[in-house]
Amino acid sequence: MKRTAFFISDGTGITSETLGHSLLAQFDGIEFEQITLPYVDTLDKAEKVIQQINAAAQRDAERPLIFDTIVDEAIRSRISEADAFKIDVFSSFLKPLEQELDARSNYSVGKSHAIVERHKYKARIDSVNFAIDNDDGARIRQYDQADIILVGVSRCGKTPTCLYMAMQFGIRAANYPLTEDDLEFGRLPESLAEHRHKLYGLTIDPFQLAAIRHERRSNSRYASLDQCDFEVREVERLFKKLGVPFINTTNFSIEEISTRIMAEAGLERRMS
């Protein structure tokens, strides 16, 4: 069984697709074709959307699902006329919130992901630049400004995790690769030792690590299972010896790794 789901917004569509995606993830047995339609901000665009929805209804022989975060009342009501099952996010929640807050919502379009406070937004972008500048041990001078420093063997997931934490939560995350030398000596490089309270370890299943490394340098010693197995075993031993908290990334998404680390390390999200 296949159903089509539309995430429709007069803004970026991010809220609508995030919510819709979460709700649909609760239905395992059904295959969903998921289509995001952002910036539906005129009645003309609404007409085209309705045609697209009705075409999907005909094709699927089942009515599509709509997850709608359209703010504009006229556009939203026009979309309701499509042949679809509709989850109307703002209608469902804004009225009760208005009552609770004893305030009128401003019904302005595109507020969810706009820049609200310039200095907060800037801090977030600065964190992204910080993550890039401090990727892969490239710099060590700025570690006093870091909120967290991820450590682990090459290709265990440090870079995407740092970038996600920066991008999504404004966290200043650096990362440093632990090399074979570090592992053989069983100690941290000096540049890290003085920031030990900021360190967080990543580890990974050796088979998965070998697969990832093979893509970069196939059939190298670096990518061999023996080498990956050695490095992972030693890095975990080092984390335990030094009391560095660590997480195994093998089965987690960057969203899960990032939020788990932040929860464990007590880092507050800085969103704008």
Next chain:
Amino acid sequence: MKRTAFFISDGTGITSETLGHSLLAQFDGIEFEQITLPYVDTLDKAEKVIQQINAAAQRDAERPLIFDTIVDEAIRSRISEADAFKIDVFSSFLKPLEQELDARSNYSVGKSHAIVERHKYKARIDSVNFAIDNDDGARIRQYDQADIILVGVSRCGKTPTCLYMAMQFGIRAANYPLTEDDLEFGRLPESLAEHRHKLYGLTIDPFQLAAIRHERRSNSRYASLDQCDFEVREVERLFKKLGVPFINTTNFSIEEISTRIMAEAGLERRMS
């Protein structure tokens, strides 16, 4: 007036905070303290959360708001006993969805941001690595694999936009800085010319560009308003001459820039 808002989840909390953030953005006049509480997945943790909520209620002399995406019925119902106004996302929408889909939801925790299909997740992480490898004109060999190539003057927002598109939507985005030489000759570097249909331009207000550049190299010619003004004027002239679509990033967030470019360029989101 200040109110405290809690985004509570037994998973990452990302859905809850995204939705809550969007709804609260509709109330301009009220200041919200926003607190995300992820991984509330035991009754013990629920007890602590309730204490935290009730403490906020006392302190604010107004009941806090809760945006709740907890899946577990027992934990969710325990949280309901806190002294708060609650928006219960899954309760509101899962039942009607079950009815529409004629299926039971699986009520499993942490599905929203978990890895569902490994190959799709891998493609997304590959896109992040692609963005890093192809940042700032570092490589030009892989442009045939790019979905889009952002072009613009130094520091106009190319890198964070590429990373966001990769991270959030799995888009393979490269970027290439147009230099003074390129602008003086009024033509594209050869490496770009053959990929013209993939190019998308970014431009920016010269004052903001000068401010950003001053932070990197203060009082340099590079950061002078004259230079920024010249580069922006010339780059816009070049975009128009060559018919390269472009967007002014000055007042847009990376979410808005990314989703607008994708909508304009007809790029489909590849989410997992």
